[in-house]
Amino acid sequence: MEEKKGMTNPKPVGGEKAKSIVMSFYRAFKNLGSALPTLLGVVLLLGLFLAYVSKQFIASVFTGELFIDTVIGSAVGSISAGNPITSYIIGGELMKEGVSLFAITAFIVTWVTVSIVHFPAEAAFLGRRFAFIRNSLGFILAILVSIATVTTLMVIQ
Amino acid sequence: MKVVRDTEDKGGNKGGGEKRKWYKHYDLYFLVSVIFLYLILFFFDQESVYSSLKVTGNIFIQIIPILFFVIIFMALIDYFLHPKTVAKYVGKGSGIKGWFLAISTGIISHGPIYIWYPLLRDLRDKGMRSGLIAAFLYSRAIKIPLLPLMVYYFGALFVVVLLPYMVIASLIEGQIIELIENRKDKLQ
Numbered sequence: 001m002e003e004k005k006g007m008t009n010p011k012p013v014g015g016e017k018a019k020s021i022v023m024s025f026y027r028a029f030k031n032l033g034s035a036l037p038t039l040l041g042v043v044l045l046l047g048l049f050l051a052y053v054s055k056q057f058i059a060s061v062f063t064g065e066l067f068i069d070t071v072i073g074s075a076v077g078s079i080s081a082g083n084p085i086t087s088y089i090i091g092g093e094l095m096k097e098g099v100s101l102f103a104i105t106a107f108i109v110t111w112v113t114v115s116i117v118h119f120p121a122e123a124a125f126l127g128r129r130f131a132f133i134r135n136s137l138g139f140i141l142a143i144l145v146s147i148a149t150v151t152t153l154m155v156i157q
Numbered sequence: 158m159k160v161v162r163d164t165e166d167k168g169g170n171k172g173g174g175e176k177r178k179w180y181k182h183y184d185l186y187f188l189v190s191v192i193f194l195y196l197i198l199f200f201f202d203q204e205s206v207y208s209s210l211k212v213t214g215n216i217f218i219q220i221i222p223i224l225f226f227v228i229i230f231m232a233l234i235d236y237f238l239h240p241k242t243v244a245k246y247v248g249k250g251s252g253i254k255g256w257f258l259a260i261s262t263g264i265i266s267h268g269p270i271y272i273w274y275p276l277l278r279d280l281r282d283k284g285m286r287s288g289l290i291a292a293f294l295y296s297r298a299i300k301i302p303l304l305p306l307m308v309y310y311f312g313a314l315f316v317v318v319l320l321p322y323m324v325i326a327s328l329i330e331g332q333i334i335e336l337i338e339n340r341k342d343k344l345q
Contacts, residue, residue, distance in 0.1 A: 024233070031275050037184045038188070045191050047209040101311075109319075124187070153314065
């Protein structure tokens with residue numbers, strides 16, 4: 001009830017509709033509702049991805065050459081998506097397989113920051129151009145971050 | 158800074174309506190094509206399709222609580238945040254505070270990236286800078302609840318070194334995106 005009194009409004013509103021918290025919730029529901037088809041599509045795609053791409057497959061793409069592996073790590077992480085925990089587990093296992101830390105760092109960074117699976121959703125909400133630039137930059141930055149991190153580690157140790 | 162100011166209020170929102178309409182169809186096309194993909198795969202490999210659906214179901218169960226959180230967040234933001242307020246904190250000319258806010262909320266935010274898109278679109282419509290959106294999305298790679306796990310797999314030193322670089326990278330990404338967007342605005 002107090003909201004109604006408050007509707008004379010704390011904010012300096014110029015020609016804005018009077019707001020109530022109920023309307024705000026209604027708008028939030030509507031907004032998220034309109035996002036549902038995309039969300040559903042992305043999650044379905046993610047399901048396919050997780051079912052088809054195995055850890056062994058990911059491990060098999062690395063070559064042993066440092067820079068190429070870093071780029072591959074960045075690329076594989078970009079294609080993949082899902083819970084970051086999965087990327088740590090895969091990263092940990094790749095390390096046991098002897099894959100370099102450069103590649104693994106790039107892999108776990110792009111896992112979260114770049115996502116081809118999520119690209120359609122990002123493009124739909126934030127614009128194709130924005131999504132494209134952001135993801136491409138993320139790809140390059142992950143390589144730089146991994147080089148910087150591992151080099152720093154080498155210097156410290 | 159000057160560049161940021163003189164592009165104020167150009168285009169951005171105007172094209173929004175039209176674009177929104179186009180994307181409305183786009184998301185349906187997207188969903189239909191994914192379902193179509195499932196249907197095709199169903200003929201070749203039923204088992205994988207079932208396990209994909211199972212994974213999908215599990216993911217949904219996991220994200221539903223977060224979706225509620227997002228709805229509450231969106232409603233509160235809609236109620237309390239006037240576009241002018243948004244513009245002040247994360248809009249054009251918001252300066253260092255804006256970057257700090259975007260990166261720190263990015264680090265705190267949880268759940269999958271895609272459930273944040275609608276909220277970010279809302280905020281951008283209200284005047285949030287796209288560089289800050291990019292910084293937010295990048296800094297989300299730093300997950301506080303998952304840090305112990307990261308330490309377990311890669312060691313504390315690795316995590317301590319990686320995190321500052323991640324913050325720097327999110328700043329760089331935001332800045333570059335802003336430079337590109339500003340150039341686009343200037344060209345128009």
